[in-house]
Amino acid sequence: DIQMTQSPSTLSASVGDRVTITCRASQSISSWLAWYQQKPGKAPNLLIYKASSLESGVPSRFSGSGSGTEFTLTISSLQPDDFATYYCHQYNSFPYSFGQGTKLEIK
Amino acid sequence: QVQLVESGGGAVQPGGSLRLSCAASGITRSYGMHWVRQAPGKGLEWVAFIRHDGSNQFYVDSVKGRFTISRDNSKNTLYLQMNSLRAEDTAVYYCAKGKGVVPGPCDYWGQGTLVTVSS
Numbered sequence: 001d002i003q004m005t006q007s008p009s010t011l012s013a014s015v016g017d018r019v020t021i022t023c024r025a026s027q028s029i030s031s032w033l034a035w036y037q038q039k040p041g042k043a044p045n046l047l048i049y050k051a052s053s054l055e056s057g058v059p060s061r062f063s064g065s066g067s068g069t070e071f072t073l074t075i076s077s078l079q080p081d082d083f084a085t086y087y088c089h090q091y092n093s094f095p096y097s098f099g100q101g102t103k104l105e106i107k
Numbered sequence: 108q109v110q111l112v113e114s115g116g117g118a119v120q121p122g123g124s125l126r127l128s129c130a131a132s133g134i135t136r137s138y139g140m141h142w143v144r145q146a147p148g149k150g151l152e153w154v155a156f157i158r159h160d161g162s163n164q165f166y167v168d169s170v171k172g173r174f175t176i177s178r179d180n181s182k183n184t185l186y187l188q189m190n191s192l193r194a195e196d197t198a199v200y201y202c203a204k205g206k207g208v209v210p211g212p213c214d215y216w217g218q219g220t221l222v223t224v225s226s
Contacts, residue, residue, distance in 0.1 A: 001168070034212035036151075043201055043216035044143075044151065055214065087151050091212050094165040096141075096153040 002026050002090050006099035012107040017078045021102045023071045023088035032092035035064055035073045038101075039084045047086075048073065078104075109133040109215040111202050116220030123192050123224070129185040129202030129217055139205035140185045141213050142176060144198035144222075154200070155187065156210060169195075192224045 003026040013019050023033065031051040036044035046055045048064035051071055061076040075082055083106050088099040115127040129140070137159040144152050155176040156165045164176050175188040185202050199221050203213030 032211075036213075038151075043203075043219060044213070045216075046206070046212060046214045049206060049212045049214075089151075089153070089212055091210060094156065094210075095167045096156065096165075098143075098151040098153060101150040 001095055002029060002093060002097055004088055004090055004097050004099040006086075006088055006102050008102060009100065010103045010105060012105045013078055014107045015078050015080060019075050019078060019104065021073045021086055021088075021104075023066075023073070023099050025069045025071075025090055025092075028068045029090045029092035031067045032090060033064075033066070033071050034089045034091065035062075036087045036089060037082075037084045038087065044087065109204060111204065111215060111217035113200065113202050113217040113220040116200065116222045118223045118225065119192055120226050121193060121224055124188070124190045125192065125222060127187040127189065127200055127202075127220060127222070129187075131183045131185065131204070134183065134204065137180050138208070139210050140176075140178060141203045141205060142185075142187050143201045143203055143213065143216075144196075145201070145219075146195075146198045149198075152198070156205070157185070158210070159208070189222070192222075194224050196222060197224045198222060 033051045035048040038044040052064045085103045110132045142154040157176045173191045177186045199219040201219045202217045204215040206214035
């Protein structure tokens with residue numbers, strides 16, 4: 001089974017900052033990686049799929065990169081609405097798996 | 108507009124059973140569907156997937172042999188039959204639509220239904 005490891009677990013940042021979250025896979029998953037945003041009490045929201053494709057309706061300040069085993073999610077200029085928890089998700093092979101999450105907090 | 112509405116959650120004793128349902132609307136064709144769960148205060152855990160036509164099902168190891176995912180395309184409804192429930196199955200269970208024709212990520216999610224396994 002493929003294990004997904006995100007870093008950091010918690011990230012403190014300010015509005016306007018550029019932030020990067022990293023996700024590592026225990027084996028190659030090509031580009032079969034997605035990123036989600038989740039706010040408390042709500043379902044996750046798909047941001048990025050196939051490592052770097054922006055889901056429709058998602059602001060362009062979100063971007064993804066990487067392939068193989070190392071991936072990043074970047075938010076170019078943090079907005080107040082972006083403080084949430086972010087998860088990566090591999091869908092290269094079953095059983096699918098998520099990273100443990102990165103909580104983005106206001107500094 | 109795609110809408111997914113889960114139901115069937117509740118409190119159950121260890122060893123008991125529950126069947127979750129997910130009613131879909133606004134989807135013009137069949138897609139693969141997922142169940143994903145989230146224990147209180149914890150991260151997301153992928154649970155199961157079923158292909159658009161129900162031909163194949165896949166599970167996380169911890170639920171194999173206890174949970175069964177199924178669908179009734181005539182009713183636009185997804186199911187998760189959960190047997191031999193354990194305390195560690197306590198979670199909010201989300202159904203989610205797969206993006207695209209081949210198995211992929213989850214692009215639409217329901218609001219979730221809470222399952223509590225406790226004596």
